[in-house]
Amino acid sequence: MGKEEKDIKEKIREKLRGGATSEEKEPPEKAPEKGTETETTEEKIQEEEEEKPQYEERQQIMRSQLALLASYSFKNEGLPVEVKIVRKKDFVPRYEVTIPGIAEGTKLILQTKLKGELVSEVKLDISEILDPKKFEEVKSKFLAAAHKILERNFPSLPEDKREILAVYLLQNTLGLGEMESLLADEQLEEVVVNNSREPLWVYHKKFGWCKTNVRIKDEETIYDYSSMIARKIGRQINVLNPMLDAHLPSGDRVNSTLAPISSFGNTITIRKFSKNPWTITNFIRSRTVSSEVAALIWLCIQNELSLLVTGGTGSGKTSFLNAMAGLIPSNQRIVSIEDTRELTLPSFLHWVPLVVREANPEGKGEVTMLDLLVNALRMRPDRILVGEIRRQREAEVMFEAMHTGHSVYATLHADNSEQTISRLTNPPINIPPAMLDALAGIVVTFRHRRFNIRRVLEFSEIDKEKANVLYKWDVKTDKIKGTGRLGRLGELLSLYAGMDEREIEEDIEEKIEILNWMVKNGYDDVDQVGEIVSNYYLDPDTVLEAVSAKKPWEFKRF
Numbered sequence: 142m143g144k145e146e147k148d149i150k151e152k153i154r155e156k157l158r159g160g161a162t163s164e165e166k167e168p169p170e171k172a173p174e175k176g177t178e179t180e181t182t183e184e185k186i187q188e189e190e191e192e193k194p195q196y197e198e199r200q201q202i203m204r205s206q207l208a209l210l211a212s213y214s215f216k217n218e219g220l221p222v223e224v225k226i227v228r229k230k231d232f233v234p235r236y237e238v239t240i241p242g243i244a245e246g247t248k249l250i251l252q253t254k255l256k257g258e259l260v261s262e263v264k265l266d267i268s269e270i271l272d273p274k275k276f277e278e279v280k281s282k283f284l285a286a287a288h289k290i291l292e293r294n295f296p297s298l299p300e301d302k303r304e305i306l307a308v309y310l311l312q313n314t315l316g317l318g319e320m321e322s323l324l325a326d327e328q329l330e331e332v333v334v335n336n337s338r339e340p341l342w343v344y345h346k347k348f349g350w351c352k353t354n355v356r357i358k359d360e361e362t363i364y365d366y367s368s369m370i371a372r373k374i375g376r377q378i379n380v381l382n383p384m385l386d387a388h389l390p391s392g393d394r395v396n397s398t399l400a401p402i403s404s405f406g407n408t409i410t411i412r413k414f415s416k417n418p419w420t421i422t423n424f425i426r427s428r429t430v431s432s433e434v435a436a437l438i439w440l441c442i443q444n445e446l447s448l449l450v451t452g453g454t455g456s457g458k459t460s461f462l463n464a465m466a467g468l469i470p471s472n473q474r475i476v477s478i479e480d481t482r483e484l485t486l487p488s489f490l491h492w493v494p495l496v497v498r499e500a501n502p503e504g505k506g507e508v509t510m511l512d513l514l515v516n517a518l519r520m521r522p523d524r525i526l527v528g529e530i531r532r533q534r535e536a537e538v539m540f541e542a543m544h545t546g547h548s549v550y551a552t553l554h555a556d557n558s559e560q561t562i563s564r565l566t567n568p569p570i571n572i573p574p575a576m577l578d579a580l581a582g583i584v585v586t587f588r589h590r591r592f593n594i595r596r597v598l599e600f601s602e603i604d605k606e607k608a609n610v611l612y613k614w615d616v617k618t619d620k621i622k623g624t625g626r627l628g629r630l631g632e633l634l635s636l637y638a639g640m641d642e643r644e645i646e647e648d649i650e651e652k653i654e655i656l657n658w659m660v661k662n663g664y665d666d667v668d669q670v671g672e673i674v675s676n677y678y679l680d681p682d683t684v685l686e687a688v689s690a691k692k693p694w695e696f697k698r699f
């Protein structure tokens with residue numbers, strides 16, 4: 142990144158910071174510089190901030206006259222990939238991807254002549270190609286053959302170059318060609334093909350929609366890619382089934398349509414699965430939630446109270462559920478149920494993720510959320526996570542599960558706490574209001590569209606069939622403010638944890654300290670947060686010692 146651009150960003154940041162009044166506790170600042178360890182933390186924070194820029198900052202970057210907005214590189218299966226994001230005379234930035242070391246001419250030879258040789262040389266019977274389980278085998282057969290073909294065609298090519306060309310050749314034969322580099326870029330959320338005349342578009346975490354320098358050469362190839370994706374998961378896309386909506390084993394979600402259903406041509410929309418899940422530390426740092434509210438939620442989770450996360454579409458419900466799940470003790474069994482695989486928990490938790498399945502073209506084999514929920518209850522779970530509750534039966538089974546002593550965390554579409562109660566208790570969901578008492582609290586997430594920020598709008602307890610708002614976000618100061626005393630939640634906590642009011646307060650204070658210390662030290666990773674939380678449950682003193690001595694944590698698992 143250029144110095145000039147950095148300066149601009151710094152200025153904007155300062156401005157944003159200055160805009161907020163500070164009557165409440167600020168999220169902790171970065172740790173002071175000290176040795177290499179803090180340097181890595183600082184880098185992390187820097188990355189973090191760059192990943193999730195504020196709306197105005199992004200607008201400024203867009204408006205600035207800089208031609209080069211960003212450049213970075215990464216490796217994809219050993220293939221070096223370089224990315225430049227540039228501002229040209231267009232409404233959106235241009236995302237330029239190149240693979241250094243492969244000239245355009247070489248690419249052409251690889252994509253035509255050598256690809257042809259490869260396909261005719263590797264003799265596969267149709268069952269091998271169609272069997273998704275054999276994919277790795279097929280891949281290594283192709284790779285070996287690719288090496289031979291390259292040796293024959295470019296005998297003087299050094300080994301490392303040949304390796305690169307072999308991977309490229311493989312990606313163009315068995316994979317999605319040039320799209321593979323885009324799919325490997327962690328900065329992209331979405332990769333889309335609209336037709337073969339226009340370049341591919343991508344949704345960049347920082348710059349939003351960008352046009353790329355990649356184009357798929359004809360409609361036939363887009364169709365081939367779609368059917369390749371479909372085949373891998375045992376599905377089909379063709380004239381009679383011109384739409385495909387699929388979840389890949391990688392967690393990516395793919396949607397394809399064929400012309401003339403999509404008038405401009407064949408389309409592919411790939412939403413990439415985020416490998417970098419949200420944690421409570423991320424949310425405290427980005428001011429999505431205050432450490433006080435986070436600490437209270439943590440106390441609820443520790444004491445097995447059930448919570449709902451509600452909010453509008455795209456407000457961050459699932460992400461918040463993910464962050465909450467990282468606070469579950471590691472000696473408890475978790476079963477999660479989702480439409481799409483979105484949740485990622487610390488790797489050492491006792492966790493069984495379940496995902497629904499759509500019916501096959503003959504209408505058979507469907508497994509619904511309700512099927513999974515009923516099944517989950519037979520798996521002896523301590524905690525149940527439900528991606529999203531939409532229907533009456535799902536809600537009924539969920540509340541039954543709560544009433545039979547399970548702690549459940551689920552998301553539901555509703556704009557605030559009051560609406561959550563009214564959605565739950567009115568048609569079509571229609572839960573008897575008396576059943577609501579199994580629920581301890583509601584976290585409402587909210588997306589401010591103009592500023593493109595996400596915040597916890599409310600945190601409420603359920604008291605006598607009503608939502609009692611305990612914390613509320615104030616738009617003017619961008620702070621979450623306490624609006625009431627713990628009523629029923631306090632009673633529940635005393636009942637389950639045997640704490641009186643003062644002890645609850647002290648426990649929350651303690652958790653605030655731990656959370657702030659984690660934020661300060663940059664412990665954002667899902668496994669880092671998980672390790673500290675698990676240690677805190679087993680041996681709180683060790684964690685508290687590190688916190689009060691402001692010492693970094695010595696991670697055992699990395």
Ligand SMILES: Nc1ncnc2c1ncn2[C@@H]1O[C@H](COP(=O)(O)OP(=O)(O)O)[C@@H](O)[C@H]1O
Pocket residue numbers: 193424427429452453454455456457458459460461552594595596
């Ligand atoms: N607090 C946050 N700050 C910034 N981005 C967020 C935040 N929470 C979620 N996101 C992003 O917002 C998008 C929608 O989040 P998601 O949790 O799927 O929303 P929902 O489940 O409410 O539809 C995702 O791309 C996610 O990464």
Ligand SMILES: [Mg+2]
Pocket residue numbers: 458459460529552
């Ligand atoms: Mg969601």
